[in-house]
Amino acid sequence: MTILLDDDDLDRLPAMEMALAAMEEAFLERDQGRLVSPPRFHVPFDTLGNLVFTVGGNLGSNPLAGFRVYNTFHGRADAQLTAIWSAGDGELQGIVVGSRLGQIRTGAIGGVAIRHMSPPSAKVMGIIGSGPQARMQLEAAASVRALEHVRVFSRSEQGRKTFADEMSRALGLRVEATDSAHAAVDGADIVVCATSSPSPVIDAQWLKPGVHVNTLGPKTVDQHELGSDVAERADVIATDSCEQAGSYHAPFFLSGSSSEGRLVELAAIISGKIAVRPSGAETTLFCSVGLAGTEVLLASRLLTAAQAC
Structure with a gap:
C-alpha cells in the first residue's frame, strides 16, 4: 500500500x-x-x-x-x-x-555543515532572517551544538520578535530579537543568513575571527545575500554540490572572484578528506545550494x- x-x-x-x-x-x-x-x-x-x-x-x-x-x-x-x-x-x-x-532537509544540511565546520565549543549564534528556513536552521544547529544565546534580526520587527518568542519556547534557549543585523552577528560563533535579499545583509568586518557562516539565500552574481568580502575572510568555503552551484541561471556569486577556485564539497569534509580547523581558529563558510x-x-x-x- x-x-x-x-x-x-x-x-x-x-x-x-x-x-x-x-x-x-x-x-x-x-x-x-x-x-x-x-x-x-x-x-x-x-x-x-x-x-x-x-x-x-x-x-x-x-x-x-x-x-x-x-x-x-x-x-x-x-x-x-x-x-x-x-x-x-x-x-x-x-x-x-x-x-x-x-525545509527540514535544507535545515538538516545546514546542521550537518555546522556540526563539521563550526567551532565545537560554539555557544552564540546570530541569525539573519525569521522565516521557516531560519527556524529549521536554528533547530538543526541546536541539535548539534550546545547553544546558550541566539540573536535574530529580520526586516520585520514583529517577525523577529515572534521568532524569538516561539523558538525560545520550542528549544528552551535564550533567543533575542535585535534591532540590526550587526547586533545579531557581532561576536557570534555561528552565523546563519536565511533571507531572500538580493544584496548583502552583513559585512565581513562584523564577524569575529573563527566564525562559521551558513548562507541559504540568493547566491548568483546579480543577487546574493552575502558579499565576496565574507568569502575572502573564510579559510574554507564549502557547498553541498559544486555541480548545482555551477548550474544556476546566472553565474555563482563567487564567479570571477579570488575565492572562486576555493570551493570544496561538504562531503569531502564529512569524510575527513579535507581538514577544516587544523589550528582551531579558521573562519569557515558553507553555501547551501540544494543537493x-x-x-x-x-x-x-x-x-x-x-x-x-
Whole structure:
C-alpha cells in the first residue's frame, strides 16, 4: 500500500533528528560515489513560471530513487510533491506532499555543515532572517551544538520578535530579537543568513575571527545575500554540490572572484578528506545550494517511521 504523508504528519515525527542522520549518510554516500544527485532542472511555462525538479537517490544494498517537484507559479514554492521508489524492485514506497520536507532537509544540511565546520565549543549564534528556513536552521544547529544565546534580526520587527518568542519556547534557549543585523552577528560563533535579499545583509568586518557562516539565500552574481568580502575572510568555503552551484541561471556569486577556485564539497569534509580547523581558529563558510537525492533518502526514512506508528 502506498503511503501518503503531508506537513501535519511530518510535524508528528522526530523529523529533524531523522533528517540529520539521513544527511550524514547522504554525504558519505556522495563522497563514495553512491549518491545519485544531478543538478535540479526547470521546465518553463512561458510567463507563468516553472516546474522545478530535483531527481536522485542512492545505490547500494537498498537503493532508492525518486524526485521532488515544486512550482514557481505566482512566485510560489510551497506546493511540493516528493515520490520515492525502491530502485531494486520498482515499488512505490510513498509520496510526501507539502513544503515541510524541503525545509527540514535544507535545515538538516545546514546542521550537518555546522556540526563539521563550526567551532565545537560554539555557544552564540546570530541569525539573519525569521522565516521557516531560519527556524529549521536554528533547530538543526541546536541539535548539534550546545547553544546558550541566539540573536535574530529580520526586516520585520514583529517577525523577529515572534521568532524569538516561539523558538525560545520550542528549544528552551535564550533567543533575542535585535534591532540590526550587526547586533545579531557581532561576536557570534555561528552565523546563519536565511533571507531572500538580493544584496548583502552583513559585512565581513562584523564577524569575529573563527566564525562559521551558513548562507541559504540568493547566491548568483546579480543577487546574493552575502558579499565576496565574507568569502575572502573564510579559510574554507564549502557547498553541498559544486555541480548545482555551477548550474544556476546566472553565474555563482563567487564567479570571477579570488575565492572562486576555493570551493570544496561538504562531503569531502564529512569524510575527513579535507581538514577544516587544523589550528582551531579558521573562519569557515558553507553555501547551501540544494543537493539532489537527499530529500529522497529523508522521505524514505519518514515514510518508514510513519508506517511503524
